[in-house]
């Protein structure tokens with residue numbers, strides 16, 4: 158049912174030519190479009206429109222995922238990337254913290270020195286930056302562009318101060334997801350269980366968690382709060398929210414990603 162609806166709307170919205178270009182079937186509001194054929198079933202659309210005389214990209218809205226350290230953001234995102242590898246791309250942040258065992262430079266983070274980070278900030282390379290648990294973190298413009306140039310939905314895993322900076326700017330216009338832990342006690346149990354933090358780092362993260370939860374669960378600050386008590390349920394809630402939002406954007410012809418459809422077929426039919 159869902160598959161048919163989605164495909165039906167795609168066919169109506171786009172006429173895709175075999176040489177990789179296309180003409181919009183019914184919409185003329187975009188100054189230019191192009192379609193990239195990625196595989197037999199997957200087409201990614203990037204559209205550009207003119208707003209106030211400037212060319213701005215009308216791509217899929219990025220997804221920002223936020224929540225206290227240990228609330229389960231990375232765990233949920235891992236599942237999302239596994240299920241939809243062609244649809245979502247991770248914005249690789251910069252950080253001055255040391256890599257954990259298994260973390261790779263350029264994949265999990267760009268691990269840099271404080272001097273390198275400060276120099277990049279001065280050069281205006283970041284969309285947002287924050288200090289968290291004694292370390293610097295930041296989303297570079299390049300990190301987001303790298304994902305967007307692949308035609309994927311850009312996913313940012315960032316803390317609250319970064320979210321506030323993005324909210325206060327007209328950059329990105331992301332969907333905002335807050336991952337809420339069951340309780341501070343359970344958060345501590347999960348963080349300790351992860352065995353990545355020193356006692357000092359753990360205490361800093363727990364101290365910050367209370368205010369993060371207060372902000373994150375206050376009405377209007379996020380588009381959705383995903384309650385991560387049970388991982389399976391939390392992932393289903395996150396996935397449902399995202400799929401609904403992408404379908405809504407697709408309905409508005411902001412963009413379209415058929416790889417979601419492919420994945421639905423694989424996973425749900």
Ligand SMILES: Nc1ncnc2c1ncn2[C@@H]1O[C@H](COP(=O)(O)OP(=O)(O)OP(=O)(O)O)[C@@H](O)[C@H]1O
Nearest residue numbers: 225226227228229230231232347351385386387388
């Ligand atoms: N619903 C859950 N039930 C039990 N354990 C969970 C659940 N969700 C995540 N965890 C575990 O909690 C720990 C913290 O999760 P995760 O690393 O995903 O948190 P995070 O929000 O990404 O933290 P950080 O911001 O520090 O990167 C991990 O060991 C993970 O396996």
Ligand SMILES: Nc1nc2c(ncn2[C@@H]2O[C@H](COP(=O)(O)O)[C@@H](O)[C@H]2O)c(=O)[nH]1
Nearest residue numbers: 226250286287289294295296314315316319
């Ligand atoms: N404001 C930003 N916050 C970021 C960024 N990258 C990660 N983070 C957040 O930092 C904490 C700690 O992460 P950890 O990997 O050290 O456990 C966590 O809340 C992340 O969401 C960023 O670029 N900007």
